Amino acid sequence: MPLNHTPERTLDPVEQFHDCLEQSWLAVSRAYDASSRMPDLRELFSGTNLSIPDQAAESVLVNILLEVMENVCRFSPWYTCPPRAFGLISLRDNAAACTRWALAPEAIQKWEAALAALSEAIRKYNGLIKAILLVDGLMARSEEDDPYVTACCSCMPPRAIQIKRSILIKAEILCDQCRQPYLD
Numbered sequence: 493m494p495l496n497h498t499p500e501r502t503l504d505p506v507e508q509f510h511d512c513l514e515q516s517w518l519a520v521s522r523a524y525d526a527s528s529r530m531p532d533l534r535e536l537f538s539g540t541n542l543s544i545p546d547q548a549a550e551s552v553l554v555n556i557l558l559e560v561m562e563n564v565c566r567f568s569p570w571y572t573c574p575p576r577a578f579g580l581i582s583l584r585d586n587a588a589a590c591t592r593w594a595l596a597p598e599a600i601q602k603w604e605a606a607l608a609a610l611s612e613a614i615r616k617y618n619g620l621i622k623a624i625l626l627v628d629g630l631m632a633r634s635e636e637d638d639p640y641v642t643a644c645c646s647c648m649p650p651r652a653i654q655i656k657r658s659i660l661i662k663a664e665i666l667c668d669q670c671r672q673p674y675l676d
Contacts, residue, residue: 505616505617505620506620506624508613508617509613509616509617509620509621512609512610512613513530513533513536513552513610513613514530515606515609516552516553516556516606516609516610517530517556519603519606520553520556520557520560520603520606521560521563524560524561524564524568524570524578525564525565525568525569525570526560526561526563526564526565526568526570527563527565528559528563531559532628533621533624533625533628534625534628534629534632535555535559536552536555536556536559537551537552537555537621537625538555539551539555539592540552540555542614542618542621542622545611545612545614545615545618546607546611548610548611548614549607549608549610549611549614550594550595550600550607552610552614553595553599553603553606553607553610554580554593554594554595557578557579557580557593557595557599558580558593560578561575561578561580575593576596578599579595579596579598579599579602579603580593580594580595580596580599581593581594581595581596582594638656638657638658639656639657640654640655640656640657641654641655641656641657641660641676642654642676643655643660643665643674643675643676644674644675645666645667645669645670645672645673645674645675646667646670646672647667647669647670647672651667651669653665653674655674657676660674660676
């Protein structure tokens with residue numbers, strides 16, 4: 493008699509972490525009539541100290557609220573509300589000589605479940621988050637360091653293409669008319 497063996501589902505840490513963020517994003521978006529996609533991790537974790545998960549969770553929730561405020565439908569009653577209505581307060585950071593946003597006490601209470609889930613996810617996947625943020629940062633920097641340039645061939649009048657500088661340097665791209673390379 494054959495055994496009915498079903499393999500256990502492997503839990504992907506990236507997927508679990510993303511699901512936690514997505515649930516928080518959707519909960520806040522629904523609460524304030526906002527409709528947009530969740531921003532990338534660099535935006536959500538901007539200004540976040542991952543070594544203290546509870547504070548990091550609050551920082552991520554502040555960033556979520558700021559993004560949601562920007563995406564509230566103009567026909568929503570939330571459209572003209574001040575940041576305090578969303579649960580945000582402005583604090584003066586004397587050490588950095590600037591102001592920053594923080595959660596108001598009522599927002600901490602309102603979003604207690606989301607904060608707990610985010611804090612646990614940050615604690616559990618701390619290394620993963622750091623790796624993702626590092627790779628995203630490196631990718632963004634490489635795009636900034638490799639601008640698009642306009643390259644022309646030898647045709648009269650010259651034909652032009654826009655291409656990343658690194659590709660133009662590494663590969664010889666020929667015009668299909670004059671059979672000459674495009675040059676910067």
